[in-house]
Amino acid sequence: MPGSPKVFFASSASRRSGALRRLLSSPAFSAACLFFGLAGFLAATLTLSRSPSITHSRCPDSSRPLSVSVAWDRRPGDGSAAGSAELPASLATGSRGRHKVAFVGIFTGFGSIGRRRALRRTWLPADRQGLLRLEEATGLAFRFVIGKSNSKNKMAALNREVEEYDDFVLLDLEEEYSRLPYKTLAFFKAAYALYDSDFYVKADDDIYLRPDRLSLLLAKERSHPQTYIGCMKKGPVFTDPKLKWYEPQSFLLGSEYFLHAYGPIYALSADVVASLVALRNNSNEDVTIGSWMLAMNVNHENTHALCEPDCTESSIAVWDIPKCSGLCHPEVKMLELHERKECTGGPTVAAEVSESED
Numbered sequence: 172m173p174g175s176p177k178v179f180f181a182s183s184a185s186r187r188s189g190a191l192r193r194l195l196s197s198p199a200f201s202a203a204c205l206f207f208g209l210a211g212f213l214a215a216t217l218t219l220s221r222s223p224s225i226t227h228s229r230c231p232d233s234s235r236p237l238s239v240s241v242a243w244d245r246r247p248g249d250g251s252a253a254g255s256a257e258l259p260a261s262l263a264t265g266s267r268g269r270h271k272v273a274f275v276g277i278f279t280g281f282g283s284i285g286r287r288r289a290l291r292r293t294w295l296p297a298d299r300q301g302l303l304r305l306e307e308a309t310g311l312a313f314r315f316v317i318g319k320s321n322s323k324n325k326m327a328a329l330n331r332e333v334e335e336y337d338d339f340v341l342l343d344l345e346e347e348y349s350r351l352p353y354k355t356l357a358f359f360k361a362a363y364a365l366y367d368s369d370f371y372v373k374a375d376d377d378i379y380l381r382p383d384r385l386s387l388l389l390a391k392e393r394s395h396p397q398t399y400i401g402c403m404k405k406g407p408v409f410t411d412p413k414l415k416w417y418e419p420q421s422f423l424l425g426s427e428y429f430l431h432a433y434g435p436i437y438a439l440s441a442d443v444v445a446s447l448v449a450l451r452n453n454s455n456e457d458v459t460i461g462s463w464m465l466a467m468n469v470n471h472e473n474t475h476a477l478c479e480p481d482c483t484e485s486s487i488a489v490w491d492i493p494k495c496s497g498l499c500h501p502e503v504k505m506l507e508l509h510e511r512k513e514c515t516g517g518p519t520v521a522a523e524v525s526e527s528e529d
Contacts, residue, residue, distance in 0.1 A: 237299060237314070238333050241361040242343040272310030273370040273389050273438065274362050278354070279315045280346055281325045284332070285502040286376040287315060291336070293509035294380055299337050309386035312366060315339045315376070316358050318346030340365075352459040356447065363444045370400070371444050373460075375435040377497030379482070379489040379508045383519040388474065388487060389438060395470035398440040399460075401432020402478030402492075403471060431461020435497050436477050436488045443469055482514035489514070 277295075279287055291297035295313060296305055306312050315338055320326055333339050342357050344350065355373060362371045370389045374380065388400070434457035439447075446467060464471065479486035489508060491499045498504040508514045 237337045238339040240341040271312050271368045272386055273372050274366040274368045275311055275313045275372040276316040276358050277374050277376050279317050279376040281320055283376050289502045289505035293505050309382045311382055311386050318342045318344045359444050370438045370440055372438040375497050377501035378435050381487050384487045396442045397469040399464045399469045400472040401437030402475055403430050403432055403473040429465055433478050435490050484517045
């Protein structure tokens with residue numbers, strides 16, 4: 172037989188809830204709710220208007236410019252920005268930014284627009300966010316380093332480039348090849364004041380670089396706090412005035428140069444840069460740095476991966492040694508190298524180094 176139908180009876184609690192629903196749905200109750208809601212809103216508004224304003228913490232300003240212009244407070248009678256002049260108090264070491272593995276200054280000039288364009292199309296990011304991502308990934312901060320010119324047109328073009336790419340350190344000294352040793356010292360002084368780094372790297376704008384491998388090389392543990400890293404060389408002193416690397420002070424140097432790194436790229440540890448003073452300058456920048464390192468008795472770390480003539484599984488910097496002081500025809504060669512898997516791919520490996528005490 173089919174089961175009997177189930178009949179449900181409302182309990183007393185159900186009857187009370189029904190009455191409550193009828194009350195809540197009445198027009199009088201709705202009007203009362205509206206009145207009390209408006210009164211609460213007005214009271215809250217009045218209270219907030221009388222209370223003191225609350226200061227909210229802000230996230231770091233990621234729009235802060237990356238480029239910086241460095242001028243020196245000159246002492247009376249001082250005609251050289253790289254001599255005894257001091258950085259302004261606003262750029263003192265106490266205001267340096269977040270710690271980095273290294274700050275890399277890419278030396279460039281007013282006639283090197285094509286080289287900078289080639290770099291920004293290959294291993295160096297062309298936009299601000301790309302530079303910051305590279306810095307986060309490798310611990311390396313990259314900026315072009317350039318002086319000033321008496322030409323208003325050149326300075327105007329440079330200012331437009333700074334505005335567009337925001338990747339420069341502008342030094343307060345004349346941009347001339349003959350003054351390269353002064354520019355080099357000015358760069359290291361400014362870099363040390365502006366950036367808290369383990370190493371400070373000078374690089375030219377006509378080399379192909381692997382930032383990931385450079386970072387790994389510089390991040391290695393070292394027992395010697397004063398370290399000079401580069402592709403080391405010795406060679407005859409140039410005494411012929413017709414040659415590019417003619418050394419007017421050859422009588423002070425003898426027939427052969429002391430051990431020093433090739434100029435296209437080398438690194439100085441923070442302790443070395445902190446100790447740099449205006450020692451004797453030679454006509455050639457790499458020789459000048461080498462003489463300072465010799466006087467300071469630093470550890471010479473010879474790394475041939477910084478001067479490879481072609482891309483390999485361990486190359487860090489590639490340039491046409493010894494045919495050119497960087498890449499020959501860098502505007503073209505830079506792009507060609509960047510298209511090759513040997514240059515952009517491969518492992519990030521530690522370079523083999525040999526230490527030489529001079």
